[in-house]
Amino acid sequence: MATDAVKKYLEDTNRPYSCADVTVNLRGAFTKSAIQKALDALSEAGKIKCKLYGKQKVYAAIQHDNADGPSENEDYDTPIKTTTIELEELNTQLKTKEASLKSLLAAPTSDSARVQAGEIKTNIEKLESRLATLRDSVEVxxxxxxxxxxxxxxxxxxxxxxxxxxxxxxxxxxxxxxxxxxxxxxxxxxxxxxxxxxxxxxxxxx
Missing domain, CATH: 1.10.287 (Helix Hairpins)
Known part of the structure; x- marks a missing residue:
């Protein structure tokens, strides 16, 4: 059953994951829709923790077998915030790369540039030849x-x-x-x- 598999996976890994992460890590054993339903059900039942970061929900297991008392539940806020910041930085870098790629694709190719340069050179030679003729003319x-x-x-x-x-x-x-x-x-x-x-x-x- 998806609910049991998801709960066991979160408890075994003891790390926060999104629905997409769990789906991938369970190697297609269940559909993303089934895993999302399982996560929501476990969260509503208080068997796992759910935190919202922006538009994304992140889930983590609640560990009850740690003998350390009040500190038994690991604070996932810091790593999640760090990961969120890293994701934003990567998105910024991606946008920069995409803009650079768009600019490169809009630029003429090497062959096209060579053709344009050849045409310009030919026009310059024609103009220089015409100018030389006018300069050498004694009477117009x-x-x-x-x-x-x-x-x-x-x-x-x-x-x-x-x-x-x-x-x-x-x-x-x-x-x-x-x-x-x-x-x-x-x-x-x-x-x-x-x-x-x-x-x-x-x-x-x-």
Whole structure:
């Protein structure tokens, strides 16, 4: 019967065990459910001790044949607390190892890393080759194209200066009858000068 076997085992070993421990140590003689029922029945009958540590129940035999009197019952609290602390430390170490394993599994494999390194190296070589070509180029456009661009720039620059001068003359003329400052006048008309936007003309010689 499971009850007798469990009681005898706890008395013979004289150590605290959980239900899972007893099941394993009895080498499958009874199911875990049967052993749990036996432990609960023995505990309720006062034939064994039961202590709760966190969510786990731990059982130990009550020894009545020790002649030492009041100290006949061994105090299992200390070893159980020590074991509980060790278990928590092992769980912490396990979580650390699992996190490290997860990180390693997420990292690229050696073959994958070599392929990526090869692709990066190929791209670098292409960019370096293109850069060398640009550096060695004496002309990127013909002389006629360059001259045409500079002439167009000069024409637009001249037109810009002409229009700017006309605009400035108009503003100065209107300011003669304006009661406020030039700054207020420009703000009211939402006009921005070159100086306000830090615009600077660049001229090139043809």
């Amino acid at each position: 456009m013909s002389a006629d194209e360059k001259r045409g661009i500079l002439e167009s720039h000069a024409k637009l620059l001249s037109e810009y200066k002409k229009r700017k001068r006309i605009c400035s003359e108009m503003i100065e003329a209107m300011l003669e009858g304006y009661p406020k400052s030039k700054k207020n006048f420009l703000e009211e008309l939402c006009i921005e000068t070159d100086e306000m936007v830090d615009f600077k003309l660049v001229s090139f010689q043809v």
